Amino acid sequence: MKKHISLTALASLLATFTLKAQLTGPVTITSSTTWTSNHWNKAMRLGNGQAIQLSGGGHQFGIGASEPYGLYFFSTSAENTEAAAAYRMVIRESGNVGIGTMYPAAQLDVTGTFKLGVTGASGGEAYCIGYTRAGNAQVFGQTAEGLLLGGDVNGIDMKIMPNGNVGIGTDNPTEKLAVNGTIRARKMTVTLNNWPDYVFKPGYRLPALAEIESFIQRNGHLPDMPPAEKVEKEGLDVGEMNKKLLQKIEELTLHLIEMEKKNKVLESDMKRLNEKVSAAGL
Template sequence: MKQFYLSIASVMISSLLAAQNWSGTTSGDIYYNQGNVGIGTPSPTSLLDVNGDIAIKYGNALKVNAANDGSWTNTSNRIILRTSWNAEVHDYVDFKVPGSVPNTANMRFTKNGRLGIGTTSPKSPLDVNGDIAIKYGNALKVNAANDGSWTNTSNRIILRTSWNAEVHDYVDFKVPGAVPNTANMRFTKNGRLGIGTTTPDAKLAVNGRIHAKEVKVDLNGWPDFVFESSYKLMTLEDVENYLAEHKHLPEIPSEAEVMENGINLGDMDAKLLQKIEELTLYLIEQHKQLKKAHQNIAELQREVAALKKE
């Protein structure tokens, strides 16, 4: 019977010891609970459960050995967090995905407030060496006014993807600012780019002026046919009659047509050149007739002079 009571007492003492802490009754007590160690918590739920800050002194890294091979070097791909310094970015904190073999998954946060993803020398507050995917959203926004407004109409969006019934899928590129502005480009699913317009009707549609050093237009033909012997040049009388009736040159669009449809620069340049070439032919013909008239006049003058001598 004595042995029985001793066994019960031993179990009770073990239970009490397991339920008590190791180092007193302050908030930083260390507890042991069914194989788990709690620091600052009497009910740890993992092998080490810390309720508070963790300070690592005389070291610079938090490491996890995913390979279970006992390797803990800085290059062994066991580090998930490391603080250090280098000449380019100075003090920094690295966040890395550990694994059984080295990988390139890495983020670096530097002392000047820059975060690099895929790069260890970020040049801006966010520097990403690779693709950026935006899911469950349609815009990349920048708040230039610092007023907390992020609505689609608040002029904070610099890139947005969306859809409308006229152009279907599209991507908008916009200049953000403190107040709304009209700086906008839209690229549509059919390969059209609109500048100053959200409904481009050509590969490049510009609602406004274009300033360029040079513009090259490819054409399918050029009006050199005017100088072919087979070309039928209108008589000046026919041109005069056409002008009286239509109030514009033949083969040149009227003012009403230009106002409604605009002009094609390449075609219009070709048509204008055609009219210049026709005008040149008229001048050449007029010169021939004038030269012949001068010859006739000179012949008549000689005849008159001969008659006066008789």
């Protein structure tokens, strides 16, 4: 004998009792389908556009299937009102999964913000996003110290501090970009002010070579240049050093020009002296 149970009656029973049953046939649910003994122990089927709706905490949650969306998950605060539902996730026939979008264009298409992570033992958060490469995972992590990027879980390749400082090969960058290693580039442009062309202006005081010699004897380096100990400890400002080097080159050029003028005067004096000696028959 076939027993017909309407969906409304079944919902009332489920709301009042805890139902325990052993299915012996497939279950097919449509807007007018009845359940028979032949519908158990296989699959639960929903007709096109039908959905399973669950209630909890004053909100409605559900799962359904329809064309063209495929399998979809929704929620609504309006009881028994699927029309007001917000569709949270869909799984299309192609296998593409959409979160925040009904039309995923990739295997996973997320419209909106997302967070993927686990809480670390220290209370920080670590994220692993990427692929295995030679047994290592591409690791991206967010902690209170900043954003960490590493080739594997045992090392940090790059760190972005909360203040915007970036470290490559170092986990404590004190400048906007700190690199512990070698940099190779085709071109580098440094913006500088007060380029030392002032050396060639009439009012510039060119230090005498004797002054420079005395300074070197006392200090062991050129005037206006940092000593070796300071460079080894603090590093070198490439832009400022280029300015200082150019200043010294320009000063040296002026000294060479002055020496050439003096040499020409000496050559002229020597020529006149030789002429006088020749005229005297000496």
